[in-house]
Amino acid sequence: MALALLILGMAAVTFLTRGLPIAILSRRTLPAGLGRWLRHIPVAVFTVIAVQGTLAPTGEFHLSLGSPYIWGGIAAVVVAWRTGNVFLTILAGLAGLWLGRGCL
Amino acid sequence: MAQERAQAAWQSAPFWSGVRAALPLLLGITPYGLAFGLLGPTVGLSAAGTVAMSAIVFAGSSQFVALGLLQSGTSYLLIVLSTLVVNLRHLLYAGSIAPYFRRLSPPRKALASFLLADETYAVAIAHFRRPGASPAPEFYLGLGLTVYLDWVLSTAAGLAVGGLVPDPTALGLDFALPATFIGLVVPQLRDRAAWATCAVSAAIAILARGLPGRLDILLATLVAATVGWGVETWRSRS
Numbered sequence: 001m002a003l004a005l006l007i008l009g010m011a012a013v014t015f016l017t018r019g020l021p022i023a024i025l026s027r028r029t030l031p032a033g034l035g036r037w038l039r040h041i042p043v044a045v046f047t048v049i050a051v052q053g054t055l056a057p058t059g060e061f062h063l064s065l066g067s068p069y070i071w072g073g074i075a076a077v078v079v080a081w082r083t084g085n086v087f088l089t090i091l092a093g094l095a096g097l098w099l100g101r102g103c104l
Numbered sequence: 105m106a107q108e109r110a111q112a113a114w115q116s117a118p119f120w121s122g123v124r125a126a127l128p129l130l131l132g133i134t135p136y137g138l139a140f141g142l143l144g145p146t147v148g149l150s151a152a153g154t155v156a157m158s159a160i161v162f163a164g165s166s167q168f169v170a171l172g173l174l175q176s177g178t179s180y181l182l183i184v185l186s187t188l189v190v191n192l193r194h195l196l197y198a199g200s201i202a203p204y205f206r207r208l209s210p211p212r213k214a215l216a217s218f219l220l221a222d223e224t225y226a227v228a229i230a231h232f233r234r235p236g237a238s239p240a241p242e243f244y245l246g247l248g249l250t251v252y253l254d255w256v257l258s259t260a261a262g263l264a265v266g267g268l269v270p271d272p273t274a275l276g277l278d279f280a281l282p283a284t285f286i287g288l289v290v291p292q293l294r295d296r297a298a299w300a301t302c303a304v305s306a307a308i309a310i311l312a313r314g315l316p317g318r319l320d321i322l323l324a325t326l327v328a329a330t331v332g333w334g335v336e337t338w339r340s341r342s
């Protein structure tokens with residue numbers, strides 16, 4: 001029940017951001033400054049989750065090379081940088097994590 | 105009569121050329137859908153909840169963010185709020201594509217709004233702005249519906265594959281989500297503004313971790329995006 005509310009809430013706010021301008025705007029567009037600010041949102045959000053999932057996998061920070069998650073993170077960053085491919089990045093991250101677990 | 109007209113639009117050439125334009129996109133979208141279906145149960149979502157989220161919300165980035173927040177036990181209210189923040193960029197897309205939808209009926213405008221995602225917007229606006237192209241909204245509907253079907257079906261396929269794996273955490277699959285975000289963010293670091301946004305966001309993610317209700321994610325997003333905007337503005341002036 002609570003989960004249904006979560007999904008409907010997410011759907012409602014998503015539909016709002018997509019539908020409101022289409023319903024209201026005919027010729028006008030957003031102010032350019034606001035548009036340029038919005039473009040930086042994805043990088044900002046994605047970074048938080050990537051950083052916390054890598055450096056604090058269980059909620060506590062493990063900022064040492066003894067954490068296998070760090071090795072997974074390093075492998076993922078390298079492959080993401082070289083290939084730009086999300087699926088290869090996931091595979092590399094998991095491989096780095098497994099190697100870290102096996103070697104440490 | 106109305107039904108005939110609807111059927112005519114459905115079978116129109118722009119609709120099918122939209123479907124064809126979506127096909128190359130599916131190469132990029134299907135892996136995300138598979139990953140979402142795989143990851144849903146690892147954060148405690150039911151199979152039905154995972155598919156329902158793809159089918160009803162249809163917003164990849166914010167769905168992955170929601171998984172990350174569910175994994176860390178965030179309140180549902182804050183997940184909805186961060187969905188709003190993550191999807192604010194759609195205001196921009198919708199504002200720029202709205203003029204092409206003017207002749208659509210209100211129900212179709214609603215459908216067009218529902219289908220507006222990063223990929224459908226990018227392909228449709230490029231198509232509409234091509235010199236000599238007829239900006240038929242049916243093209244967009246064919247494109248959007250194809251992407252939508254692929255997103256829902258690949259989520260279900262990912263669930264089916266994930267169901268074969270007994271203990272996801274033992275295999276390190278809890279790291280698949282952070283790795284997904286690394287794969288999303290690193291290719292976007294193409295200019296100084298993006299680097300600044302990423303660095304500030306990472307710093308706040310570390311320093312503010314543990315704020316109640318995961319306010320750290322909102323704080324990091326708003327401050328980092330503002331810094332990125334400032335760097336971009338400053339560089340374009342100097």
